[in-house]
Amino acid sequence: MLQKFISKPVLSTVISIIIVILGLLGLFTLPISQYPDIAPPTVEVTASYQGANADVVRNSVLIPLEEQINGVENMQYMTSTAGNDGSATITIYFDLGTDPDLAAMNVQNRVNKANSLLPEEVIRAGVSTSKKQTSLVYIFSLHSTKDTYDQNFLQNYVNLNILPKLKRVNGIGDAFIYGARDYSMRIWLKPDVMASYGLVPNDVIAKLRQQNIEAAPGKFGVNGDQAFQYTIKYKGRLQTASEFGNIIVRADKDGHILRLDDIAKVELGALSYGSSTTTQGYPSTSIAVSQTAGSNAYELINECQRIIEESSKDFPSGIEYSPFLNANEFLNASIEKVEHTLIEAFILVFIVVFIFLQDFRSTLIPAISVPVAIVGTFFFLKVFGFTINLLTLFALVLAIGIVVDDAIVVVEAVHAKLDEGAKSARKATLSAMSEISSAIVSITLVMAAVFVPVSFIGGSAGVFYKQFGLTLAIAIVISAVNALTLSPALCAIFLKPHSEDHHKKKTGIQRFYAGFNIAFNAITAKYVKGVQFLLKRKWLALGSIAAFSVLSWFLIKNTPTGFVPAEDSRAIFGNVILPPSASLERTEALTDQIDSIIRTVPEVESSTRMAGQDLISGAGGSYGAFFIRLKDWEERAGEGQDIESVVNNLFNKTSGIKGANIIFFAAPTLQGFGNTNGFEFNLQDRTANDMDQFSGVVQNYLGAINQRPEILYATTSFNNNFPQFELEVDIAKCEMAGITPDQVLAVMQGYYGGIYASDFNRFNKQYRVMVQSDPVFSAKPEDLHAVMVKTVQGEMVPITQFVTLKKVYGSEFIRRFNLYTSANVTGVPAPGYSSGDAVKAIQEVADENLPKQFGYEFAGLSREEVSSGS
Known part of the structure; x- marks a missing residue:
């Protein structure tokens, strides 16, 4: 052959x-990626309970959903978060190789079983199930070059002109904007005026749902002898603030008409006012893109870039976009x-x-x-x-x-x-x-x-x-x-x-060959002598092999371990936590101060600061975050200009700022394991102990782990010291007045929690109509005295006759890991130590410090590292 x-x-x-x-x-034709796809497929379930605190969201939304979802086919583990803003998020991680479409379908079936157990407000707002990875592959900001446009305009410009295109890209798990600044028709109620007319929020909501409707009045001439048929049209939902202001709340027999704008301020505003964003000091909005499991991130990012580049041709004057994280660059x-x-x-x-x-x-x-x-x-x-x-x-x-x-x-x-x-x-x-x-x-x-x-x-x-x-x-x-x-x-x-004279040519190359051969033969001769020496002394050869084997074993045992090395992707995240219950305005002032420091670092190309957002936990007035983009690698080729050195420099420059916990960390090397590049694990309360006791255990553990030389820092967003007010309803007084606790709580929700009352259409999109008290009447606890509730006789009585406020302390977010209340801990190994060293330290400190009823589980990349034995 x-x-x-x-x-x-x-x-x-x-x-x-x-x-x-x-x-x-x-x-x-082969797809391109940085590393093989090893991220576990993930499915996210989200819901919203307007006005509810974290405890209520946990008990009424998370627990019913978790109990149904737990044990879904090929599930690895599950995390969930309940926020004081009424948000509920459950993320389910599946075994590698699981079909993400099948996983999402199985989770959706489980969610459907739990729908009957959820509050009506949650069902109305919708429970969504989506397949997407937890980390982000592309982040960019749309910003004003001056103060020409505010954040509301920028976010809704993106919502209308860019986001729909991005969401159609094949492989997109989600494309979302940080901070819910979507347009919303805001009905700001005036409690004092409402009380003078004998009205409560539910009266207004009822009128909204009666008059802001779509209808199908039918046709003329159906099944008749007429020559023509005519469609009957009804105007349908209202669209402008003036139209909503003209809603009739009451019409008396004497002809007096009470309209909505008589008792409330009506405006086209934002769905939420809990965050603000700037890029290079100017108003902006930040957009993040995640992928689905198994999708081609390289092509996905390229397509997103193409869409944004094409869209930028139509940007109004004074608007630009700036990329922050682009996995394709690295x-x-x-x-x-x-x-x-x-x-x-x-x-x-x-x-x-x-x-x-x-x-x-x-x-x-x-x-x-x-x-x-x-x-x-x-x-x-x-x-x-x-x-x-x-x-x-x-x-x-x-x-x-x-x-x-x-x-x-x-x-x-x-x-x-x-x-x-x-x-x-x-x-x-x-x-x-x-x-x-x-x-x-x-x-x-x-x-x-x-x-x-x-x-x-x-x-x-x-x-x-x-x-x-x-x-x-x-x-x-x-x-x-x-x-x-x-x-x-x-x-x-x-x-x-x-030929005979093949090696007799005297060319320059042949002379080089001759010299090389002489030198090589000399080395070979010495090698042969060395072999002969060892053949005569076999004990020496065997002893050398044994010594090198022992040395290799020792080096393997003592060499730092890790899953993958950290890389310089030009992207640094920053996270800021202020004291509990710090206002958004206070957070804005401090993050602006930090932002001005960041922009003085020579290696920084641009920075985006967000107040009211947390990259690790969620949203809240006392949280802040940063997206920091470094200059190109060629411009940072000098010593001390790598990403690790820049992170250390940022720590040093901001160390003098008091009243906040500030951390910086490089963007993750591997996609699909969250936003952190260090270690991640969850401390768990496995017997539903008192939250104060759990908080003590968490703080004791963090104090111990941060003393270890392997740990640069370990931190958690769990904080059970947020000042809160516990509302107590006097049921006996309610009964005597002929009202129910539900009526009292409905008034509280209508004024202070806010109610998703209806919808309206504008700019070819559907938005929410939100009813809530004017901020002037809900700034402090004493404003509660102006709120009235209607008795069975129709009298308006101060709500303070039926409720009392008790100052307590609690958490802004409640996290759960595999059905247990947990505290998510993230951190970075100290210089000179690997992630494997950090994992070992975490395990040792847990064995020494955690009481029996408490435990811990690794998450994200740390979980993969532990399971692989790295």
Whole structure:
């Protein structure tokens, strides 16, 4: 069989050409990613209970949903958050390889079972289920170049003109805006005027739902003898603030009409006023994009960029967009470096082979065979469903030094036959291949046996090893095919019988060869003497092997472990936590101060600050966040300009700011494991103890873990010291007045919590109508005296006769992990320590400090690291 390839080189050439063509097809169609997709598929369930606090949301929304969702097929773990803003979020993580569409469908079926247990207000607002990853692949800001446009305008401009396009991109898990500044028709009630007319919020809500309606009045002329039919149209929902202001609340028999704008201020405002955003000091809005599990992030980001670039042509004057996080930038830069390394490796191999073979024709054979093996590998990467990523490219770089050996073996064997006196290259090749073909097959099987078994490793780490190992194995197998087909054919064509005067030429290159051979032979002679020395002293050789084995074992045990190294992606996150119940205005002032400091750092290109947002937990007036984009890597090539140094510099520059906990951290290396780049775990209260007791346990643990040298910092957003007021209803007094606690609480919700009363259409979108007290009447607890409730006799009585306020302390958010109340802890290992060292410290401190009824579980990338044994 081998004789055919040698005698018919066209056959060998065709086989190689086919391999190259298939490889090129794979190369140009393979998806590109930074690393193999190891992020677990996730499904998110969100709901909103307007006006409810975190405790109510947990008890009435989270717990019923969690109990139904828990145990859904292939579920790994589940996290949930209830906020004082009425928000409820549940995120379910599934085993790697789970079909995200099937996972979302299974979760939705479980949610449907729980709907009957949820409050009516929650059902009305909607419970949504979506499949998306927890980390973000693209973030950008739309900002005013001056103070021309406010945040309301910017956010709704994005909502109308950009967000719908982004959400249609294939692979988008979600595209959302930080801060709910959607348009909303705000009905700001005036409690004193309402009381003078004997009205309560539910009276207004009833009129809204009666008069702001869509209707289907029908047609004239149906089933009749008329020649024409006419459709009857009703104006439908109201659209403008003036139209809503004209809603008739009461019409007396004497002709007096009470309209909505008589008892309330009506305006087109925002759905929420709990956050604000600036970029480079000017009003802005920040948009984030997440992907679905298994989608191609590279193509997704490119398509998002194309949409934004096209949309920017229509931006009003004075509006610009600024990218913050673009995962493709680091990916492109990394792949470019690997491509350079690949080319450099090939050139170095070519030079080394040329020096040792000392014949251009001989060197040409491996120089042709190696690219065939490397390019052909891409076809099989496509077949196996792999991607072009840093691991597969690194495997190909390593493969160059391995696959070249097969071609060199063939060339050397043919040269040996020519040295023995073979009269033609063809005969020398036939003779050589008959001797070494079995050896080539054996070498290939041995090399494949080294790398193929890693494909059976499970978990996230197994995906890494699988793509790396199989890529190498494929390249080695293709190289063996070349060694049995292409290389012999090229030897028969290119090589020539050795002549008598072959080595007697006195050219410069031959003199270099002679000098090199003398030096190499001298080194070889010393090596042989060393081997002979050890052969006579076998105990020394065995002792050296034993010593090196012990040393290797010691180094393995003491070398810091980690899942993946941290990378410089040009993106830094900042998080700020002010004292409990700090106002949004106070947070804005402090974050503006921090923002001005950030922009003085030379390596920073731009910064976006958000007040009222927390990148780790959620939203709240005492929270702030930053998106910090660094300059291009080429502009930060100097010492101390890498991302870790910039993060340390930011810590130093902001360390003098008092009254807030400020942290900075680099964007995560791996997508799909949250927004943090360090470690993440959850302390759990497994017996539903008092929250104050749990808070004490958490603070005690944080105090201990932050004393460990492996930890730079560990922090949590859990804080049970937010001042709150507990409302107590005197049921006996309610009964005597002929009213129910429901009526009292409905008045409280209508004035202080806000009620989603109706909808309206404008700008081709649907928005909410919100009813709430004018902020002037709800600024402080004493304003409650102006609120009236209607008795059964129709009298208006101060609500303070039926309720009392008690000052208490609680949490802004309640987090749960696998059905237990938890405190999410994030942090970063100290310089010189790895994530593996940090994980070990976390476990040791937990064993020493956590009481029996409390526990902990890792989350995100830390969970994958622990499960993989890294």
